[in-house]
Amino acid sequence: MTRTPAFTDTSAPAAATVRESASRPTLPAPPVVPAAEPGAWEGLVTSALLGTDRRTPPGGERGPGAAAALLDAAAAETVRRRAGLRPARAARRPVPAPEDHRPPLPGPAARRLTMLLTDRPGPAGGGRRGSAPDLMELLPQWLATANARGFAAPPQALPALLDAARGRTDLRPAALTFAGPRALWLARLNPDWRFALRAAQGGVAGLSGPGAAERVRRLWDEGLFAERVALLASLRARDPAGARELLASTWATERAEDRLMFCDSLRTGLEAEDEPFLEQALTDRSRNVRATAAELLSALPRSALAARMAARAATCVSLDRTLSPPAIVVEAPHECDAGMERDGVTARPPGGRGERSWWFGQLVEAAPLTTWADRLGGRTPEEIVALPVADGWQSELHAAWCRAAVRQRDGAWARALLGAPTAPEAGGPGAVSLAERAKLLGTLDAAERAEWVAGFIATHGLSEAFQLLGMCAVPWAAPLGRAVVDALNIARDAGSYPWSFSGVMGLAERCLDPSEAGRLDGLLAIPDESEDASPGAGGYWAEAFHRLVRTLRLRAEMAGELRAG
Structure with a gap:
């Protein structure tokens, strides 16, 4: 069966065919290609993909010359397609990206960011996590530190950073703060990143300075729902009374589900002056709006x-x-x-x-x-x-x-x-x-919280502590960190089923103070397994502690790279 390769829309096949025909004068002249019919190009492509012995080219015949006739027809059709194009008006050039005047990342920190954004760890054998740190789980902490230091994101890292924030909503606030104004510029060019325009940082960008009141009013009247929610939340943070007046101006015409979200946004900066508006909302048509207004009023002890x-x-x-x-x-x-x-x-x-x-x-x-x-x-x-x-x-x-x-x-x-x-x-x-x-x-407060949870773990162990640990500030205070490590060590020595502690171990990797890494060196060896221990538990525990130590030391390196600037 004779097959011809798939071709692209280029004039090279036409030129090659013309030169080859000129060098073979003894061959008969190629047949005259008839005028193009609708769908001619698609027919030629189909014949090229399937082969001329299975699909006869449009206007051609089967036989040894079918492949050459197909190429001739394609060359002629290419010329027709190009000759039929009219020059289009040049597109408007995009507005240049805004400048980011924050200091650039130090070189080692910029390389580290690339590693964090491109890491795609695979599971170890048997569903185990292995001993390598999970870099993507360290990205939120890295972003928080970089933002605290006031660094600007490297321009070449912005697409990967926006892709990461698109896939993980928990990353978005820190990622968009770090990405800065150029993230919004890119988001206007790529629909996949439009979430940045709807986020709090994007929804209120440019709403200060001369003419701010007019821009706020226009965004409130014409913006998407998510943009209006972001605008209201931003205004509540800096001007609670102004946000309340803006909401009251359109309250009667809003949909019930929108009124519920807007009412809930009043939690930010809740104050006694909100009481008249919330009292009015107690008579709202929506039961959910009434319930939210009542909850907010009950949080005002003097209402x-x-x-x-x-x-x-x-x-x-x-x-x-x-x-x-x-x-x-x-x-x-x-x-x-x-x-x-x-x-x-x-x-x-x-x-x-x-x-x-x-x-x-x-x-x-x-x-x-x-x-x-x-x-x-x-x-x-x-x-x-x-x-x-x-x-x-x-x-x-x-x-x-x-x-x-x-x-x-x-x-x-x-x-x-x-x-x-x-x-x-x-x-x-x-x-x-x-x-x-x-x-x-x-x-x-954070210190009292950590002290209480440390006492809870020391008395009751880790079996019920996961939810409580999630309430503690990062990095964990020294007493809490020691309590967690001691409890993990006790669980290991007792031959406990190791996989039930994987959640706490993952928290420890992100929340334990990196200075605790030295205290864990004694836990890296595979312990002797007792008869009643879970099969393979010793190896799992050693692997998990290896990962914990490597992650803590990596976090210390990351912090040092960001301090270098």
Whole structure:
């Protein structure tokens, strides 16, 4: 079967054919190629791909000369196609990329960035991660350090940086800050990077200086929804009143789902002056908008809604001094009236919850925590939490107090509800779950948070600590780092199933202070496995500690490269 190679739209085949024909005068002249028909080029391409013995060229015949006839026809068609083109108007030149006046990255740091962006680690055998550091997981920390140092991104790294941010939303804020104004310039040229224009840094670019008010108004009236959300969040950070006025100007015409997102953005810079607007939102047509407005108002302890909820909650909770010791008595509401619903109480409980306990929890959650000192004999939060609660209402009451402490950012109540980290079942009576404990920890400062989690790990080990570790600042404080390493070592010596600690080990690689690497050298050898140990556990532990040490030392090198500038 005779096949001809696929060809491109170029005049080279035509020229070669003309020269070859001129050097062979004894051959008959090639047939006259008929005028082109619609789809002629596509037909020639199909014949070239399939072969002339399977697909006869348009206007040609089968036989030994079919391939040469195909090339002749292609050459003639190429000339026709090119001759039929008319000169087009030159496209407008793109506006030059803006200058980035930040200092450039030091050479070693720029090379390191390229390595971080191009790393594609493959899994080790058996699904294991191997001992090589995962460079992509170090990129967020590298970006944070580079941004803190005020460096500009190398222009040649911007496409890879934008691709990485496109694939990982958690990278976007730091990546776009590092990429600077040139990222927005590139995003306007490539639809794949349009997320940069919708992000907070891009949505509000150029909205300061002369004419800023007009540009803000135009973006608010004409921008995409994501751009408007970014604009509102940015304005709230620097001008809460102006953002509120902008939102109020179009509130009545916004869609319900948009009103919900806009209302939620008022969390940024929430202040007492927001109360009139939020009180108005309590009558919104959307239930979700009403609930969000009520939640925000309850976070303002002096709001009228907070006072109403305090009065309702206070009638449900009292102190029975006739009991020994005195105990809290709960009388949950018997109905959810229209006023409660207007103030954000959801009348219908989820499956498995009783109506009265559901209403009661919402009332206590929304009431200012200052309510309870007056209601319960002037006691401190620790004393209140320690009081017994009659008739099995303790779990419901303390869970509601946990949510209130998180909503109102009340550290004193959070400490009382967390209890001592060494207490049985990892906390005080209000710590109803790991999720609640993690949220309560978020109300404390970084040092206190790390100290509490370190005490928890020292007492209870790592089996329940993963969610709590995620609340701690990076790099981990020395006591917390030591507690994690000691617990990992204990788990290894006990022959524990190693794969169950892979999540904590991954956190340690990113969060442990690099100075701890020297303390881990003694854990790199493969330990002797006991009879009851998981098969292959010793090798896994050694491999994991090797990766941890190499990652910590790599992080130290990266920090040094960025300090070199």
